[in-house]
Amino acid sequence: MKLTDPTQTLAALIRCPSVTPQDGGALSTLGSMLSELGFSNERVIFSDTGTPDVDNLYSRLGSGGPHLMFAGHTDVVPVGDSGAWSHGPFDAQVVDGEIYGRGAVDMKGGIACFVSALARLIERKGVPEGSVSLLITGDEEGPSINGTEKLVAHAAARGERWDAAIVGEPTNPDQMGDMIKIGRRGSLSGTLTAEGVQGHVAYPHLADNPLRGMLTLVDGLMHPPIDAGNDRFPPTNLEVTSIDTGNPATNVIPARATARFNVRFNDIWTAESLTDELRGRLEQAAKKTRLRPGRDPVRYTIEFDERTSPSFLTRDEALIETLSAAIAEATGRTPALSTTGGTSDARFIKNYCPVVEFGLVGKTMHMVDERVALSDLESLTGIYELFLERWFASAGER
Numbered sequence: 488m489k490l491t492d493p494t495q496t497l498a499a500l501i502r503c504p505s506v507t508p509q510d511g512g513a514l515s516t517l518g519s520m521l522s523e524l525g526f527s528n529e530r531v532i533f534s535d536t537g538t539p540d541v542d543n544l545y546s547r548l549g550s551g552g553p554h555l556m557f558a559g560h561t562d563v564v565p566v567g568d569s570g571a572w573s574h575g576p577f578d579a580q581v582v583d584g585e586i587y588g589r590g591a592v593d594m595k596g597g598i599a600c601f602v603s604a605l606a607r608l609i610e611r612k613g614v615p616e617g618s619v620s621l622l623i624t625g626d627e628e629g630p631s632i633n634g635t636e637k638l639v640a641h642a643a644a645r646g647e648r649w650d651a652a653i654v655g656e657p658t659n660p661d662q663m664g665d666m667i668k669i670g671r672r673g674s675l676s677g678t679l680t681a682e683g684v685q686g687h688v689a690y691p692h693l694a695d696n697p698l699r700g701m702l703t704l705v706d707g708l709m710h711p712p713i714d715a716g717n718d719r720f721p722p723t724n725l726e727v728t729s730i731d732t733g734n735p736a737t738n739v740i741p742a743r744a745t746a747r748f749n750v751r752f753n754d755i756w757t758a759e760s761l762t763d764e765l766r767g768r769l770e771q772a773a774k775k776t777r778l779r780p781g782r783d784p785v786r787y788t789i790e791f792d793e794r795t796s797p798s799f800l801t802r803d804e805a806l807i808e809t810l811s812a813a814i815a816e817a818t819g820r821t822p823a824l825s826t827t828g829g830t831s832d833a834r835f836i837k838n839y840c841p842v843v844e845f846g847l848v849g850k851t852m853h854m855v856d857e858r859v860a861l862s863d864l865e866s867l868t869g870i871y872e873l874f875l876e877r878w879f880a881s882a883g884e885r
């Protein structure tokens with residue numbers, strides 16, 4: 488395999504069926520590529536109650552500073568309806584200038600381009616003065632409990648220190664060069680239960696329909712908007728993801744209703760202050776009687792999931808500027824510096840070093856026929872190569 492060719496490095500990774508939490512040989516395949524470039528590999532399996540064991544890879548080239556980390560994941564989401572794919576999801580077929588396969592953009596493609604960029608740089612200029620590490624997990628698409636969070640802590644505990652990190656998740660909405668992610672909103676989930684009184688649907692006055700209470704509470708959670716966002720972050724947003732009573736009958740008012748919700752929140756809030764805000768909204772909403780005339784306030788309980796993610800924003804201007812300049816030179820576009828979208832494993836890295844994210848175009852991620860243009864692979868490889876060269880040159884000077 489020619490490591491300088493991102494189509495070849497990506498094809499080798501796609502052919503490993505690493506549907507989370509399975510590894511499918513992906514980390515060994517990547518480890519072999521990195522060994523060929525002179526990296527030392529460490530494989531670590533992490534375990535936790537109620538979650539699958541997951542394999543991870545930490546690989547380093549060099550021993551001195553400055554030290555750049557590239558982070559990502561080799562696990563992929565399930566293929567979905569395999570019969571609906573135009574080409575086998577693990578066959579890595581190239582058709583009309585695009586390579587098809589699960590993980591092509593999210594995010595084996597990002598990893599493949601980084602490996603090829605390193606191979607090109609080493610071929611052209613030799614090993615960079617400093618260190619490069621790849622911190623790669625098989626648990627990003629799953630619970631994210633036995634992956635990056637533990638791997639970065641494990642490496643730090645045995646003395647690893649990084650000056651900056653880049654995560655190769657797909658960040659571009661439409662074209663290469665559109666967007667760098669320089670932070671992410673936080674995430675908070677919860678379960679709301681509204682109590683009622685079970686009864687006959689034709690005699691509602693004898694019962695208390697908990698769905699009337701639930702709709703009242705949900706309205707209070709969602710309105711007015713939690714905030715309008717700011718110049719760093721989009722608005723905080725609460726989405727209800729299910730409302731359920733488990734009631735199979737149409738002539739029975741159920742006893743209780745349960746809703747699940749998730750909030751993506753910006754840096755106006757911490758998980759604690761947001762929790763207080765939501766509790767306050769529920770207290771006020773419970774008293775509203777529009778859907779429950781003449782009734783006492785809604786009886787409810789609210790529970791917030793223990794696992795939350797804080798928002799974060801990377802303020803390392805030199806890192807952002809070096810990456811933006813490499814992107815502008817390679818694509819002719821000035822990338823937006825964004826904090827939109829979901830969470831990513833960057834949330835686990837930000838406590839160790841400044842972290843930014845840049846990868847492929849995300850349009851087909853998680854879809855049937857996930858695919859990437861070979862020209863995009865070439866573009867990202869060129870960007871990573873330029874970035875590596877410049878980051879080491881400038882970090883060495885600082």
Ligand SMILES: N[C@@H](CCC[C@H](NC(=O)CCC(=O)O)C(=O)O)C(=O)O
Nearest residue numbers: 627628629630631827828829830831
């Ligand atoms: N399963 C994990 C992590 C869930 C992370 C997920 N992130 C994305 O989908 C990335 C999309 C983007 O780049 O905008 C999310 O935001 O839910 C967990 O549950 O912790």
Ligand SMILES: [Zn+2]
Nearest residue numbers: 593594627656
């Ligand atoms: Zn991903």
Ligand SMILES: [Zn+2]
Nearest residue numbers: 593628852853
């Ligand atoms: Zn994904």
